[in-house]
Amino acid sequence: MSExxxxxxxxxxxxxxxxxxxxxxxxxxxxxxxxxxxxxxAWTDDxxxxxxxxxxxxxxVAIEDAKVTVTVDFxxxxxxxxxxxxxxxxxxxxxxxxxxxxxxxxxxxxxxRWRYDH
Numbered sequence: 763m764s765e766x767x768x769x770x771x772x773x774x775x776x777x778x779x780x781x782x783x784x785x786x787x788x789x790x791x792x793x794x795x796x797x798x799x800x801x802x803x804a805w806t807d808d809x810x811x812x813x814x815x816x817x818x819x820x821x822x823v824a825i826e827d828a829k830v831t832v833t834v835d836f837x838x839x840x841x842x843x844x845x846x847x848x849x850x851x852x853x854x855x856x857x858x859x860x861x862x863x864x865x866x867x868x869x870x871x872x873x874x875r876w877r878y879d880h
Contacts, residue, residue: 766798766802766871767869767870767871768795768796768798768799768868768869768870769868769869769870770792770795770866770867770868771865771866771867771868772788772789772791772792772859772865772866772867772868773788773864773865774787774788774864774865774866775787775788776864781825782823782825785823785825785830785832785859785866786820786823786832788866789820789832789834789857789866790818790820793816793818794815796818796834796836796855796857797813799855799857799870800813800836800838800853800855801813803853803855804836804838804851804853810840811838811839811840812838812839812840813836813837813838814836814837814838814839814850817835817836817837818834818835818836819834819835819836820832820833820834821833821834821835821854825861828860828861828862829858829859829860829861830858830859830860830861830866831856831857831858831859832856832857832859833854833855833856833857834854834855834857835852835853835854835855836852836853836855837850837851837852837853838850838851838853839851857870858870
């Protein structure tokens with residue numbers, strides 16, 4: 763197994779009133795592209811786990827020079843068919859970006875999943 767990389771370039775909309783609004787709009791518009799990272803963060807080794815679509819909520823945007831951290835909440839669920847129950851849990855992620863002119867650039871590397879039963 764090799765490590766995985768999530769590389770994204772999100773264009774900011776300079777017509778929005780301020781940089782925070784531009785970042786929030788760009789991140790929210792790209793929500794589905796963060797799914798691989800969300801799966802890694804919420805992974806439970808249950809094949810019935812899924813990320814809830816359109817559940818991402820932006821909690822905070824921190825800008826320090828060219829470094830941008832966007833804190834988001836997202837939901838994931840595990841469906842138990844034998845009980846016909848859907849458990850939904852919330853998770854938090856800190857998305858790290860570099861601010862390059864009018865774009866946000868993310869290069870997130872995460873290791874392969876470890877399994878203790880192999």
